[in-house]
Amino acid sequence: MVLDGNDFPEKFEIRGEIMMTHKVFHKLNKERAEINKSVFANPRNAASGSLKMRNSYKLSLRRLNCFLYDVRGENLPSKFHFENIQMAKKWNFKTSKNTKIAKNINEVFNFIEYWDKERENLNFDIDGIVIKLNSIEQQENLGFTSKVPRWAISYKFKAERISTILLSIDYQVGRTGAITPVANLKSVLLAGTIVKRASLHNANIEYRQKNLDKIKDANYIENCPECKTPLIRKDGEAKHYCPNKYSCTPQIKAKIEHFVLRKAMNIRIGKSTINLLLKNNLIKNISDFYILKENDLIGLERFAEKSASNLIKSIEKSKKVIFEKVLYAIGIPYVGETVSKKLVYNFKNIENLQKASLEELISIEDIGERIAISLINFFNDEQNLLVINNLKNYGLNFKIKEEMVNKEGKLSGKKIIISGTFENHSRSKLKSLIELNGGKNVTSISKNTSFLLAGTKIEF
Incomplete structure (x- = not known):
């Protein structure tokens, strides 16, 4: 160019x-239909799919x-x-x-x-x-x-709407026990896509009064669709939860699937293999991966000596994964990759994190009361502590490297709040400078705050 x-x-x-563009989309679909090729559902999907093409000439034809x-x-x-x-x-x-x-x-x-x-x-x-x-x-x-x-x-803008017939409702159980109702619908074309299923999100969906008598059962389920445990509803949340987190099969499976993700422990195992290990009682929680032996796997469906050896090697390799990824992998509710990094940076090891108070947690940037309470509840659970202790004994990293812990700076151990605007430096650059010199950026004042860095137009 x-x-x-x-x-x-x-x-x-x-x-x-x-x-x-619409013009290109319709022209491409006409060309594809003439040679009996499947047509694209909508311009967005067509553009997204085109970007995955490796042949630059063929890509250019997508205009x-x-x-x-x-x-x-x-x-x-x-x-x-x-x-x-x-x-x-x-x-x-x-x-x-x-x-x-x-x-x-x-x-x-x-x-x-x-x-x-x-x-x-x-x-x-x-x-x-x-x-x-x-x-x-x-x-x-x-x-x-x-x-x-x-x-x-x-x-x-308001999404495109269309009417169809609700055939039935399924209820799915997530990793945290959250129940999601999913509507099975009579197929309908919406925004260029055939829609057969749709998430109903939560139990706050309101039915129109005039249609209530036409719905056979408008009440939300009371028991888990998988383990039949009575559901609970947390204060301030729309969703219902299954509290049976240690015996409800979908929750156990989802936690294990989360644990092995590439951005977590990066254990090379698929969902079908996880199902196989669960079915044969070889794993019941995430720590059970580290007691698996090749002989446990050989003879199972899809497992020969080489595939069994590869899985054990992948599990062994995961012991080198850094603390922030391990923390993300263990699946604390509301603790994603970014929050895991912040927690590791501020507390250095799992023992310090377990002892952290609500005040200490919410003083960290981007960590609010919901995340802080979730952390405290997680570490107050004896079963969670048992799993963490097992993982530590199996050699997983629950602290940052020694050289990082001992790294000293002029602001080492200081908790600093930045507020207002600055003439010669952006806030992001100032925050990076603080971290580079060993300080911690926090967002709220507490008894542990060391400094308030005040620019112009500061607000309290």
């Missing part, structure tokens, strides 16, 4: 989204398009997001013409309302509007969560 002009930075990054929406780098032409996008258009990048600077919240709502009606006239699909802060400085001050920028939000 050749850029126009000579006023662009030497190095910069541009981000966008690949898409397929994909894109809209670029963000320019990043040093020495950008403007301190404002919108102006940089306009410059990118001048340099020969394809950007959306349907953007606008809003001066107040009413202009934002007017823009949303306009495109909610006009989107059907576009040559591509959209499901909402993204609202961003225009100032690059303010974007840097707000920074990112582990997944998304804090300086942008999306407004989703």
